[in-house]
Amino acid sequence: MEHDWSEQQGDQDQTENVSAVIEFTSDWEIIKTGQLQRGKHLCIKYALSRLPQERSTYTGLPTWDTHLYYRFSSTSHFETKPLLRKPYVTIFIPMDANSLELYFLNTGRSSMRFYDSYWG
Numbered sequence: 001m002e003h004d005w006s007e008q009q010g011d012q013d014q015t016e017n018v019s020a021v022i023e024f025t026s027d028w029e030i031i032k033t034g035q036l037q038r039g040k041h042l043c044i045k046y047a048l049s050r051l052p053q054e055r056s057t058y059t060g061l062p063t064w065d066t067h068l069y070y071r072f073s074s075t076s077h078f079e080t081k082p083l084l085r086k087p088y089v090t091i092f093i094p095m096d097a098n099s100l101e102l103y104f105l106n107t108g109r110s111s112m113r114f115y116d117s118y119w120g
Helices: none
Strands: 002-004 018-024 028-032 041-046 064-072 079-082 088-092 099-108 113-116
Touching: 041 064, 041 099, 079 088
Parallel strands: 018 041
Antiparallel strands: 002 099, 018 028, 041 088, 064 079, 064 099, 099 113
């Protein structure tokens, strides 16, 4: 998923934490609420049931996780945040960002990799 901004908005006051929410639902919808604003935070909500393939355990405890990978146009590398403990994360939108790329990866003890992205 990619998003482009046409103009710079907002200030960096982090007490007004989240300017937008993008929700990836279990029925494969993507719902955006609010406006992505530079200098603000974006909340990503993800239904873990979208990637149900890896659910390995060891001694009764989960040994799998799903991670969000993301990068803004202002950086060349992807950042990552885990989603298993809570199915949402917030990320800061840099002031020099023009676009956002993201995908989700489900992996664990089996070492198999399952992706949720536009690229397969």
